[in-house]
Amino acid sequence: MNISEVARETGLPAKTIRYYEEIGLIKPLRDTNGYRLFRVSDVHKLAFLGRSRALGFSIEDCRRLLALYEDQCRASADVKALAEEHLAQIDGKIAQLRSMQATLRELVEECAGDRRPDCPILRDLAKE
Amino acid sequence: MNISEVARETGLPAKTIRYYEEIGLIKPLRDTNGYRLFRVSDVHKLAFLGRSRALGFSIEDCRRLLALYEDQCRASADVKALAEEHLAQIDGKIAQLRSMQATLRELVEECAGDRRPDCPILRDLAKE
DNA sequence: ATGGGGGTTCCCGTTGCTGGAGGGTCAAGC
DNA sequence: GCTTGACCCTCCAGCAACGGGAACCCCCAT
Numbered sequence: 544m545n546i547s548e549v550a551r552e553t554g555l556p557a558k559t560i561r562y563y564e565e566i567g568l569i570k571p572l573r574d575t576n577g578y579r580l581f582r583v584s585d586v587h588k589l590a591f592l593g594r595s596r597a598l599g600f601s602i603e604d605c606r607r608l609l610a611l612y613e614d615q616c617r618a619s620a621d622v623k624a625l626a627e628e629h630l631a632q633i634d635g636k637i638a639q640l641r642s643m644q645a646t647l648r649e650l651v652e653e654c655a656g657d658r659r660p661d662c663p664i665l666r667d668l669a670k671e
Numbered sequence: 672m673n674i675s676e677v678a679r680e681t682g683l684p685a686k687t688i689r690y691y692e693e694i695g696l697i698k699p700l701r702d703t704n705g706y707r708l709f710r711v712s713d714v715h716k717l718a719f720l721g722r723s724r725a726l727g728f729s730i731e732d733c734r735r736l737l738a739l740y741e742d743q744c745r746a747s748a749d750v751k752a753l754a755e756e757h758l759a760q761i762d763g764k765i766a767q768l769r770s771m772q773a774t775l776r777e778l779v780e781e782c783a784g785d786r787r788p789d790c791p792i793l794r795d796l797a798k799e
Numbered sequence: 800a801t802g803g804g805g806g807t808t809c810c811c812g813t814t815g816c817t818g819g820a821g822g823g824t825c826a827a828g829c
Numbered sequence: 830g831c832t833t834g835a836c837c838c839t840c841c842a843g844c845a846a847c848g849g850g851a852a853c854c855c856c857c858a859t
Contacts, residue, residue: 619790662747
């Protein structure tokens with residue numbers, strides 16, 4: 544399988560697939576002409592990576608997840624720990640965004656949004 | 672005022688202040704020895720930037736907000752539009768994070784987290 | 800032979816800084 | 830006058846996770 548076919552199957556851009564090879568996440572074979580040659584297992588790994596990334600795991604986390612996936616002797620506790628840590632970070636980010644959202648919503652509601660220069664949003668940003 | 676004093680007052684790292692000058696957000700004076708010399712208005716702008724950034728506005732948005740702030744003839748509608756657009760992006764990000772959070776929470780709950788290799792998290796990431 | 804649609808590498812740009820190297824400046828103490 | 834330490838300066842590299850584009854190779858059909 545060549546790269547564009549793999550891209551179609553996994554939904555990942557070819558650029559991303561090349562990048563994943565560059566950083567050692569996959570190691571496709573090479574054809575005599577220099578083209579990458581993907582095995583089914585490579586495609587499988589790429590799909591795994593795509594789903595891990597879609598859940599917001601960092602590349603380094605994905606690397607660890609992939610290693611655990613390939614290790615038949617893994618302990619599910621290790622996977623769970625990784626996922627829980629990531630979940631905690633997501634929780635934190637959501638909290639932060641919600642705080643911004645709340646503040647902004649208030650300010651936007653207070654703002655007349657007309658031609659006059661007076662604006663509670665700017666006033667808040669400039670306060671003190 | 673020199674940079675470390677401004678850093679203390681605004682809560683921004685000196686590096687960040689230099690960076691903001693580099694990209695043209697502020698234009699402090701220079702002392703004869705080459706040191707930056709900050710006016711009260713510079714400090715004020717930096718505080719404004721700090722609060723805008725804390726609300727999640729991008730640097731370019733901050734630049735626009737600052738321009739609106741300085742423009743006595745601005746229309747509050749312009750500020751409101753900017754804020755609403757940003758708010759919409761925050762809403763989108765929260766939605767995305769919540770979807771990740773929901774999926775991850777489910778998977779984490781299903782996972783035994785013991786020494787056995789069987790793991791629903793990995794199974795989900797590898798599915799199909 | 801030529802054209803079009805693959806593939807390849809390499810390098811720069813993104814966002815918003817942060818860290819560090821290498822060097823000038825200033826105020827205090829001896 | 831000299832040193833020491835705490836400032837300040839500029840410039841360069843790097844982070845995450847790619848994306849865009851140049852310059853070039855390869856293969857197949859007409």
